[in-house]
Amino acid sequence: MNNILFVNACIRKEGQSRTLKIARKFIEEYKKLNPDDSLTELKLCDLDLRCITGDMFEQREQLLQEGNLNHECFNLAKQFANADKIIIAAPFWELSFPAVLRVYIEHISVVGITYEYEDNKLIGMCKAKKLLYITTRGGEYSHGFTNELEMGERFIKAICLMYGIENVITICAEGLDMVENNADEIVNNAIEKAVEISKTF
Numbered sequence: 001m002n003n004i005l006f007v008n009a010c011i012r013k014e015g016q017s018r019t020l021k022i023a024r025k026f027i028e029e030y031k032k033l034n035p036d037d038s039l040t041e042l043k044l045c046d047l048d049l050r051c052i053t054g055d056m057f058e059q060r061e062q063l064l065q066e067g068n069l070n071h072e073c074f075n076l077a078k079q080f081a082n083a084d085k086i087i088i089a090a091p092f093w094e095l096s097f098p099a100v101l102r103v104y105i106e107h108i109s110v111v112g113i114t115y116e117y118e119d120n121k122l123i124g125m126c127k128a129k130k131l132l133y134i135t136t137r138g139g140e141y142s143h144g145f146t147n148e149l150e151m152g153e154r155f156i157k158a159i160c161l162m163y164g165i166e167n168v169i170t171i172c173a174e175g176l177d178m179v180e181n182n183a184d185e186i187v188n189n190a191i192e193k194a195v196e197i198s199k200t201f
């Protein structure tokens with residue numbers, strides 16, 4: 001039995017977010033194929049996470065210096081580190097993803113929980129070997145010169161390297177806000193890909 005963590009960083013609501021539509025279909029198929037796995041969904045918009053500043057920063061630094069990782073402020077990091085497989089769904093915003101996901105990453109990046117240093121080398125501490133990143137983009141960034149501007153998938157892949165998560169799979173539907181494109185068709189193609197990936201994830 002695997003313990004799956006679904007990090008839902010979609011801002012638009014159910015039925016409105018195209019990213020979430022793809023993620024829901026993936027999860028539906030995955031559950032059919034793996035009925036014994038347990039899935040925990042974290043709706044980042046409901047967590048009311050604050051970026052780490054002021055007193056929160058001071059307290060966190062103090063705890064880390066003392067090597068005290070029992071405080072509840074490290075619970076999200078522990079949950080992430082202990083998941084067997086992780087799914088993140090986030091729309092493409094400002095060339096990456098919504099700030100709520102960046103703040104979440106700030107909270108889960110904890111030395112001694114999700115990563116550590118050994119002889120000045122970064123060592124990932126997360127149990128998950130696979131992470132699925134689901135995103136949708138208004139424009140097209142997977143090819144051409146705009147590819148260099150794409151910081152969402154790139155960031156997720158980099159942070160996963162730091163956490164020790166070797167395999168990052170991306171499902172992306174892009175060009176959805178370009179008038180010449182048929183957005184429904186592009187989303188449906190991404191859903192088909194999600195169904196395929198659910199068989200091996």
Ligand SMILES: Cc1cc2nc3c(=O)[nH]c(=O)nc-3n(C[C@H](O)[C@H](O)[C@H](O)COP(=O)(O)O)c2cc1C
Binds near residue numbers: 016019090095137
């Ligand atoms: C605040 C905001 C910022 C966005 N930034 C970008 C961007 O930088 N590049 C882009 O191609 N699309 C951008 N978009 C368009 C979204 O990526 C696109 O509409 C996406 O499909 C939204 O996903 P959703 O339906 O799950 O909300 C932005 C949309 C919003 C609302």
